[in-house]
Amino acid sequence: MKRVIVLMTVLCMAVGLYAQTTVEFWHAMTGKNGEMVQTICDQFNASQKEYKVVPVYKGSYVDTMNAGIAAFRAGQAPAIIQVYEVGTATMMAAKNAIKPVYQLMAENNMKWDPNIYIPTIKSYYSTSDGRMLSMPFNSSTAVMYYNKDAFRKAGLDPEKPPVTWPEFFEVAKKLKASGMEGGFSTNWISWIQLENFCAWHNIPFGTRSNGFDGLDTTLVFNSPITVRHFQNIYDLSKTGVFIYGGRENKANPLFTSGRVGMHFESIGGYGNMKANCKFDFGVARLPYYPDVPGAPQNSIIGGASLWVFNGRPAAEYKTVAEFFNFISKPEIQSLWHKATGYLPVTQAAYELTKSQGYYKDNPGLEVAIKQLTNKTPTPNSMGVRFGNMPIIREIEDQIWEDILSGKISVKAGLDKMVSEGNKTLREFEKLYK
Amino acid sequence: MAKQYEFKAPVLPYLLVLPQMVIVFIFFFWPAAQAILQSFYLQDPFGGRMIFVGFQNYSKLLVDPDYWQSFRVSTAFALCITLSAMTISLFLAIQANKKIRFASFYKTMLVWPYAVSTLVAGVIWLFLFNPNVGVIAYVLKHTFHVDWQYLLNFNQAFFLLTMAASWKQLAYNFVFFLAGLQSVPATLVEAAEIDGAGAARRFWKIIFPLLSPTTFYLLVMNLVYGFFETFPIVHAITQGAPGKSTGILVYKVWRDGVINLDLGSSAAQSVILMLMVIVLTVFQFRFIERRVTY
Secondary structure, eight states: OHHHHHHHHHHHHHHHHHHOEEEEEEEOOOHHHHHHHHHHHHHHHHHOSSEEEEEEEOSSHHHHHHHHHHHHHTTOOOSEEEEEGGGHHHHHHOTTTBOOHHHHHHHTTOOOOGGGBOHHHHHHTBOTTSOBOSEEEEEEEEEEEEEHHHHHHTTOOTTOOOOBHHHHHHHHHHHHHTTOSEEEEESOTTIIIIIIHHHHTTOOSBHHHHTTTOSOOOBOOOOHHHHHHHHHHHHHHHTTSBOOOOSTTTTHHHHHTTSEEEEEEEGGGHHHHHHHOOSOEEEEOOOBOTTSTTOSOOOOEEEEEEEEBSSOOHHHHHHHHHHHHHHTSHHHHHHHHHHHOOBOSBHHHHHHHHHTTHHHHOHHHHHHHHHHTSSOOOTTTSOOOOTTHHHHHHHHHHHHHHHHTTSSOHHHHHHHHHHHHHHHHHHHHHHHO | OOOOOOOSSSSHHHHHHHHHHHHHIIIIIHHHHHHHHHTTEEEOTTSSOEEEOTTHHHHHHHTOHHHHHHHHHHHHHHHHHHHHHHHHHHHHHHHHHSSOTTHHHHHHHHHGGGGSOHHHHHHHHHHHHOTTTOHHHHHHHHTSOOOOOTTTOHHHHHHHHHHHHHHHHHHHHHHHHHHHHHTSOHHHHHHHHHTTOOHHHHIIIIIHHHHHHHHHHHHHHHHHHHHHSOHHHHHHHTTTOSTTTTOOHHHHHHIIIIISOOHHHHHHHHHHHHHHHHHHHHHIIIIIGGGOOO
């Protein structure tokens, strides 16, 4: 009798396994973030019996995207892939390769409201008429970090970080005068000081709603206000008030080691700051130029979203749709937000986290959310959507270094960023026309 | 004259070389053919669209001043690495070949860096010299008041890359030079000494000519290394900075292909690199090797 029961159980399990649809989810999350991806998938798998999502770590964002491309070309694409924000236009343009999220949800008759997502996050991954193409996942935005201890030492009020750029530069000079090696540094010159700078001042980064309305877009960020901003930073680099720390997020050690008093970095780096700063630090909004009408507008996001590959069996798409609904739940979003420092992608998740009193101990995270939702996004602040975005950012990084090393003037440098960027936009347009 | 064997069966020899040919075909000819094919197209990464553009990917490179700049810096880089890695390692090999205390200890230590992968070598030098976190960078700045910022200073960046890449290659050269020196017959050197030749004369007239096969071999290997295998060093230390001034050819191929997904241009660049390797090898073996005394 006992044997029969065992046999029956095994059989039932086998049938159960057979009926379960498994989909792969390729991602680029490491450390704590990678553990959380696993946790969320485990919770989803435990919440029901029909579907199973298996997370697979594929390396950096670049590695993951290339793995996805190679797999798609070989007919072996996973159902879900995490793609960083600069790959958005490439994914969108690959119409044969992807299944838009709005379509996925409609085909599987899911109860799903795209308006639950925070507007700036939703718009970044939607067409200009509001159809969502990929599922928001890990979103961040750029903020200012400042060293409160250094503020005190320089005789500044640590609870009153500078609000405008002119104030900011004065504070930076005072910090240096107080004995620090420099006043400030910044990560991501392209994402923070150009893309976010333009959105925050409600000025266009490119034409055609920053590329949302079509491929026939051109870059226009070499406006007088950007030239003025870059000139200010360049001038301060000559006196050592601004210290250049390298591309992407390589300037972080300048701030964490206490060599500069203020720094610009993603809110996604909040956990890292908490772990590495041996001093009291604060998070503040990005400064703005008060004479620019409409400023401050809202900042834009960075991070990555989840894309769905075409050509998988129908049952897998049902699984993906269920999974996407699951990860959009307030409690899951809140869990992700608190563990990783990425922003909650829905309004409800923000409210939930707030009601738990989480922001009392972590005010920095709320600063980022408030900055992102400061105003209803305009065509200048929905995000940026350009083909060959990695090339454009590379051009910006390179020319910024040429400006700092005196090889080219600020104005000529910004003009060159725009003209070289436009060349690569025309190539992208030619390919996808 | 080596004895030649002849196979009676007509098929067997082909069968015997087949495995090797299959490997060469799959890992060399097939990708090379793919690269040549792709270099004539503009294509989207997912393979949805392929537009034939003829030689446009090539012509764009050839009129691009940045590509020529990359070519120049790659050449300078390869030459500097070859020169410094070879002279220093020859010097070290000569010293280690002398009858000194702890000779085998020195030899072991000098061969050690060879076990370090090129990428790790790059990271080690990065941690020493990075202006934000580097230990030596800190000393340079605070003790010697050097304005050390290679991210914005081409000369510093180039110097650092050359040092790191040469250091990695030293051990390899050292082994070959040491072996070469040990095979120089002691009788010849002693005879010259008895004839009254000084140390310098003995070196230039006897040892150096006898070392020439080793030197020639290392010249080829170092140039190839400098041109084509220093990617990890650049990737770890400068990523082409400042601007794109240290973006050597192999780094540019990778960057344009893997990050920027400009597959057509990346393919055209790799075809150009392939031609360079072919020309370099043919040139060296046909013209330089003849003058080398074995």
